[in-house]
Amino acid sequence: MSANYPSFNDTEPLYIQIAQWLEDKIVTGQLRTDEQIPSTTELSQTLKINPATIRKGVSILVDKGLVYKKRGMGMYVAENANQNVRDDRRVKFYDDFIKPLLSEAQRLGISSEDIIEMLKGGTEK
Amino acid sequence: MSMMEFRSVCKDYRKKTALAGVSFSVAKGSIYGLLGRNGAGKTTLVNMAGNRDFPTSGEVMLDGENVRENDRALRRIYCSGAEELIPTYMRVKDVLSSMKYFYKDMDAEYGLKLCERFGLDPKKKLSQLSTGYRMIAKDIFALASGAEFIFMDEPTLGLDPNHRELLYKVILERFSDTEAAFVISTHQIDECAGLFERCLILKEGRLIADEDSDKLRRSAYVAEGKAADVDAFTAGREVLSRTAVGSLCSACVKGEPQNVPDSIEISQPTLQQLLIALTGGGE
Numbered sequence: 001m002s003a004n005y006p007s008f009n010d011t012e013p014l015y016i017q018i019a020q021w022l023e024d025k026i027v028t029g030q031l032r033t034d035e036q037i038p039s040t041t042e043l044s045q046t047l048k049i050n051p052a053t054i055r056k057g058v059s060i061l062v063d064k065g066l067v068y069k070k071r072g073m074g075m076y077v078a079e080n081a082n083q084n085v086r087d088d089r090r091v092k093f094y095d096d097f098i099k100p101l102l103s104e105a106q107r108l109g110i111s112s113e114d115i116i117e118m119l120k121g122g123t124e125k
Numbered sequence: 126m127s128m129m130e131f132r133s134v135c136k137d138y139r140k141k142t143a144l145a146g147v148s149f150s151v152a153k154g155s156i157y158g159l160l161g162r163n164g165a166g167k168t169t170l171v172n173m174a175g176n177r178d179f180p181t182s183g184e185v186m187l188d189g190e191n192v193r194e195n196d197r198a199l200r201r202i203y204c205s206g207a208e209e210l211i212p213t214y215m216r217v218k219d220v221l222s223s224m225k226y227f228y229k230d231m232d233a234e235y236g237l238k239l240c241e242r243f244g245l246d247p248k249k250k251l252s253q254l255s256t257g258y259r260m261i262a263k264d265i266f267a268l269a270s271g272a273e274f275i276f277m278d279e280p281t282l283g284l285d286p287n288h289r290e291l292l293y294k295v296i297l298e299r300f301s302d303t304e305a306a307f308v309i310s311t312h313q314i315d316e317c318a319g320l321f322e323r324c325l326i327l328k329e330g331r332l333i334a335d336e337d338s339d340k341l342r343r344s345a346y347v348a349e350g351k352a353a354d355v356d357a358f359t360a361g362r363e364v365l366s367r368t369a370v371g372s373l374c375s376a377c378v379k380g381e382p383q384n385v386p387d388s389i390e391i392s393q394p395t396l397q398q399l400l401i402a403l404t405g406g407g408e
Contacts, residue, residue, distance in 0.1 A: 010395040013339045014319055041301050048293040049319035050156055051301060053339075 014049060018057030026066060026077060027085045037067055037075045064088070127153045129174065129192075129202070129274050129306070133183035136169050136330075143169040145330040146183065151306050153273055156296070158321035158338070159310035162404050165327040167310040168206060171276045174308075175204030187274070200228060203270040205263045206278030211251060217262050218247035221269060230271025239265045239295060243288060257283040264292060268299050276308045281316075289313065293320055314397040318342075324396070328404050338396065345399055346382045347392045349375045354388040365402035377402035 008017040025031040040058065044051040058075060061067045066081040078084075089096075105115055129151050136144040144166045151157055159167050172178040173185050176192055176199050184191050187198040211220055221236040240247045243261050251259060264280045281289045297320070300307060308325075311317050324341050326334040334341060345365060348355055352374035359367075363379040377398065382391045394402065 008319075010342075011393050013343070015339070041298075044301065045294050045297045047319070048290065048297065050322045050338075051297070052155075052322050053319065 015053050015056035015060070018043070018047075018049070018054060019060035022057070022061055023066065023085045026081050027089070029082065031077050033077050033079050033081060035077050036073070037077060039074050127188050127201075127273055127306075130186040131170070131173070131183070132186060134170070134173055134180045134185060135182045136166075136173065136178070137181045142330050144173070144180070147327070147330070147332045148183075149325060149332055149335045151274065151308055153306045154304045155322045156300060156307045156309065156320055158314075158317060158324045159308050159327070160314060160324055160400055161310075161327035165404070166330045167327055168278055170327070171204050171206055171278045171308070171310065174274070174276050175199070175202055177204065177210075201272055202274045202276070203228065203267050203272035204276040204278070205267040205280070206276075207282065209251075211263075211266075213252040214250055216248055216250050217245065217254075217265075220251070220262075220266060221247070224266065224270060228270045228272055232269050232271055236265050236269030239268060242295070243291065255283075257285065257288065260284060261288060261292075268295060271303070272305065273303075274306045274308070276310075278310050279312070280309060281311060281313050289316065293317070296320065314400055315395055318396040326400065326403060333403060342393065342396050342399060343381075345377055345379050345394060345402065347375055347377050347394050347398070348382070348385075348389050349373070349392070350389045354386065358386060358389050365399075 008014055008021075012020075022031070022037060025037075031037055037058075038046070040051050040054045043049070043054045043058075047054075058067070062069070062075075064084065066078055066084060067075045068078050069075055101115070105111075131147055131149050134144050134147045135142070147166070147170065159170065161167050169178070173180050174192070176194065179193060184193065186192065187195075187201060190198050192198040192202065215223075217240060218233075218237065221231075221233040225231040225233065237247055243258075243265070245254070245258055245261055245265070251262060254262060260280065260283045264277065267275050267277055267280070280292060284292060293316075296307060296309070299305070309317065309320070318338065321338045324334060324336060324338050325332060336344070348358055350358070350373070352369055352372055355367075355374040355376050359376050359378055365377040365379055367374060367376045377394055385391055
């Protein structure tokens with residue numbers, strides 16, 4: 001992978017990681033509505049990943065309506081994409097974050113009350 | 126779309142069968158990884174593709190024509206590897222300019238640009254180059270050849286990590302510009318994994334996989350846990366490799382994980398781990 005860009009992990013298929021990486025850029029506002037996302041060629045050459053894999057990743061975003069195509073111009077961030085990714089991730093928040101948190105807590109014998117205390121402590125900072 | 130087809134290619138050397146009936150095809154517009162252990166037959170296969178050596182039986186076809194001694198077909202195929210086939214007294218720039226006599230789409234100017242990007246002095250003779258730069262020179266010849274089917278046999282041999290990164294980038298650039306088929310043999314598997322759309326895996330002269338890279342990686346999983354639990358879980362399943370550490374054990378298992386007990390942890394192998402498992406383990 002490129003020195004200045006993430007090396008993707010091995011647990012998920014590459015195209016899914018590419019889609020998630022682009023979604024991250026949308027959620028954090030690095031890519032805004034109506035802004036052009038990097039082209040397949042640019043992504044392929046920078047991340048050193050086969051263009052077919054990149055296209056597969058980008059097509060996930062297209063299917064979700066997060067980016068749209070301007071003919072002959074490239075892909076652009078759709079209106080409400082930021083909100084849609086947030087909504088999408090809210091739905092998955094429990095599975096992606098709470099479930100692993102709870103199972104690790106169970107392994108360590110940390111009670112729900114303790115977790116709630118920690119969460120309060122964390123948010124009060 | 127143009128296509129090269131290997132039909133039951135066999136190659137026997139006096140004491141050894143290098144290829145024992147290998148069949149597959151490569152199409153323009155894709156990048157293939159040619160993987161396997163030392164001595165698995167990768168170089169022999171590349172030599173067959175470029176008419177440097179003939180199959181004992183079987184044939185290599187390009188769009189329906191046998192490539193054997195067939196200049197018209199061979200002008201569309203470029204093979205580069207470790208062997209020194211170009212006289213080493215030649216200067217890099219002279220190799221680049223003379224290649225057009227065989228490869229009509231040879232782009233010498235592009236070759237010189239690549240020399241600049243890699244920091245290679247094109248006025249130098251091949252014999253004056255370091256090991257790494259001699260490999261880079263060969264890679265540049267392949268990339269600039271304008272051939273539609275480019276076979277690169279271990280193109281990263283002797284290259285430092287920065288040059289390897291640049292090489293991957295340049296291969297992808299050239300690939301998007303020309304749609305040439307690239308067949309790249311390498312041992313730098315984790316580094317190259319993202320490059321390959323498909324993987325061809327050779328083991329002892331046989332092709333044991335010809336598969337979409339992602340599907341290949343997901344064709345097996347790693348199960349970890351206490352040795353007794355892992356062995357109980359893997360009984361009746363196809364175990365590709367098994368590694369024990371003390372009372373613990375990790376096994377690479379073919380197929381999809383199903384009915385996994387809590388005592389077993391499941392993860393996905395990297396392409397390299399899978400390849401090691403498929404080609405006979407690490408010992």
